[in-house]
Amino acid sequence: MNTQSTVQGTTKPVIVTVQQHILSEQRRHSPQATGTFSWLLSGITLATKMTESRVRRAGLLDVIGAAGNVNVQGEAQQKLDVYADDALVHCLGIRDNVAIIASEENEQAIAFDGRSGPGKYVVVFDPLDGSSNIDVNVSVGTIFSVLRMPEDLRESDDPAQAVLQPGVKQLAAGYVVYGSSTIMVYSTGHGVHGFTLDPSIGAYVLSHEDIRMPEQGKYYSSNDAYWDTFPQAYQDYLSYLRRGELGRSYALRYIGSLVADFHRTLLRGGVFLYPPTDANPQGKLRLLYEANPVAFIAQQAGGYATDGHQNILDIVPQDIHQRTPLIVGGKSEMEAFERFMKRDELAGSLAG
Ligand code: P6P
Helix, strand or coil, X not given: CCCEEEECCEEEECCCEHHHHHHHHHHHHCCCCCCHHHHHHHHHHHHHHHHHHHHCCCCCCCCCCEEEEECXXXXXXXXXXHHHHHHHHHHHHCCCCEEEEEECCCCCXXXXXXXXXXXXXXXEEEEEECHHHHHHCCCEEEEEXXXXXXXXXXXXXXXXXXXXXXXXXXXXEEEEEECCCEEEEEECCCCCEEEEEECCCCEEEEEECCCCCCCCCCEEECCHHHHHHCCHHHHHHHHHHHCCCXXXXXXXXXXXXXXXXHHHHHHHCCEEEECCCCCCCCCCEEHHHHHHHHHXXXXXXXXXXXXXXXXXXXXXXXXXXXXXXXXXXXXHHHHHHHHHHHHHHHHHHHHC
């Protein structure tokens, strides 16, 4: 996309907002598109701007600390994640083309009916990932995934089944990191693009066009406090990286907010792992609104994600809040990881 323009012989940077980018991408890749998709995404960008304005002032508003409730995960709901959830439910709820939404904060999916016509889209999201970090000013984020509403489920007595689609069916996915600056990263299947929120104009402006994940990075990212409960193959793989046997030395970076840890991995390469542990034998991260969007973005940027046995995007969900191990990173780190897992499976089969 040409982001320069010539005005009276001087080249001036052209501001490309995320709305303009979505529309131009739709014109380029789906000329028949009616613009309903960009209308949907504008609901997400608006909700994240509402959340951002609170996150930035969290210490000044009475939004620090718990809301006094517990969410479906059994986690103390922080006031900001309730606000972030309400903002997304409201902004998506007033968009007629949204049929179903599902959120980390709500046990059941929400079906919108009695609207101008059948909704075309399903949106699942984690409204404020990493919210336990808010009180200590660590980056948090919003993660979202957009699916098509299956025709055969429109009239069914359980339309919420529409959220249980494998990640490969995603039409779009993205996240917003509320960090040192606020950045939205999204993909509609035609590359990965990043937009920085410019508070002076209240718009997300193109800042990272066509992001590619480095084939090899220099960071691995895992919570090594659980090392003793990682499966042996994960320990062997991480030791291999630590010993520099993948051709370079690695440093550990772990923030404890998936969006921040993944955003660094996307831009700098390396690998993020949340393995099975004794506390979370199925992994801690949620498939629908954490692992799937991250895996979609990673794959679009040249990396990929697995649960240790299969590509995350191939997993057929059984439950809205299903958890999964997540290993996501650049080509080099992920191929090395697959070698360790294959060796482990072979050893297992030989041991009978
Ligand atoms: P742990 C935040 O609570 C979160 O859901 C993810 O954002 C993050 O990657 C993970 O949990 C951190 O979990 O067990 O390392 O604190």
